[in-house]
Amino acid sequence: MANNLLKVALAQISPVWLNKEKTIEKIEKVILDASKENCELIVFGEALLPGYPFWIALTNGAAWNSKTQKEIHAHYVRNSITIEKGELDSVCKLAKKHNIAIYLGIMERAQNRGGHSIYASLVYINQEGEIKSVHRKLQPTFDERLTWAPGDGNGLQVHPLKEFTVGGLNCWENWMPLPRAALYGLGENLHIAVWPGSDYNTKDITRFIARESRSFVISVSSLMTKTDFPDDTPHLDKILQEAPDTLANGGSCIAGPDGEWLIAPVLHKEGLIIETLDFNRVLEERQNFDCVGHYSRPDVTKLHVNRERQSTVSFQDD
Numbered sequence: 001m002a003n004n005l006l007k008v009a010l011a012q013i014s015p016v017w018l019n020k021e022k023t024i025e026k027i028e029k030v031i032l033d034a035s036k037e038n039c040e041l042i043v044f045g046e047a048l049l050p051g052y053p054f055w056i057a058l059t060n061g062a063a064w065n066s067k068t069q070k071e072i073h074a075h076y077v078r079n080s081i082t083i084e085k086g087e088l089d090s091v092c093k094l095a096k097k098h099n100i101a102i103y104l105g106i107m108e109r110a111q112n113r114g115g116h117s118i119y120a121s122l123v124y125i126n127q128e129g130e131i132k133s134v135h136r137k138l139q140p141t142f143d144e145r146l147t148w149a150p151g152d153g154n155g156l157q158v159h160p161l162k163e164f165t166v167g168g169l170n171c172w173e174n175w176m177p178l179p180r181a182a183l184y185g186l187g188e189n190l191h192i193a194v195w196p197g198s199d200y201n202t203k204d205i206t207r208f209i210a211r212e213s214r215s216f217v218i219s220v221s222s223l224m225t226k227t228d229f230p231d232d233t234p235h236l237d238k239i240l241q242e243a244p245d246t247l248a249n250g251g252s253c254i255a256g257p258d259g260e261w262l263i264a265p266v267l268h269k270e271g272l273i274i275e276t277l278d279f280n281r282v283l284e285e286r287q288n289f290d291c292v293g294h295y296s297r298p299d300v301t302k303l304h305v306n307r308e309r310q311s312t313v314s315f316q317d318d
Helices: 020-036 067-078 089-098 142-146 171-175 177-185 199-213 236-242 280-285
Strands: 005-012 041-044 101-109 118-125 131-136 158-161 164-170 190-195 216-221 223-225 246-255 261-267 271-278
Touching (some): 005 020, 005 216, 005 246, 020 271, 041 216, 089 101, 118 164, 164 171, 164 177, 171 190, 177 199, 190 199, 199 261, 261 271, 271 280
Parallel strands (some): 005 041, 164 190, 190 216
Antiparallel strands (some): 005 271, 101 118, 118 131, 158 164, 246 261
């Protein structure tokens, strides 16, 4: 395939909820399916591994000192991913073997923050199977703050992929103008937006970012229904009591650099959504607008970004 063309796969799937081993197995199978279609990039939804914290809204997650909340949270932490322990190694090996780049939404159990708090992180693995960035969500949204910690700017990175420059943000970060501008300033022209799953989120912002940045935008959401909660989930009876039949309906989609749909939001359908993108379309649309290039005034407005990886403690050993 020509260097200006990129075949992408949107993995709209449900997790094996809060079971990291089985969810990884499912992710690996989907990567293999994408490789059989000669895809060069595959994207998974926010916090897919091991799943989104749906219980918070269903079980009075803000209740203070609740044994129920503590026990579900502990189960969530146990099933989150410690990258430093090699828990993504099998996924990296598949990326290298099949020459496919991967954006994967995980719950990260960050070792450099003590190993007990968790972060909604977007991991980029290149076609050589190397983890090139781990973006911890800057600001958990609303009730997510009851179980997720706020991240930092270290993962505001972009990566070369054929003629494209790819970058990504988690969920409502995509509504934050300054993180978007940081990625644009790094040359991003293929923006990855990952979501827990809802066309309510993807149907407007996907086209808006594409039109603003004159870039391709891929939004990938997960799926989740009432029947997807495993039987061994702590306090499952309390979760199911208030759970709707559908908790995440998908809504994965792709917009082109003119802000029009290449693939409109896909609902209630599990599997791969595949499309080929042509980089020439980026150059065409930048002709009349480039928000960090010819249509910018850095002498008047300029963004400062701190990309230091944050940690509570720094050690100096003799």
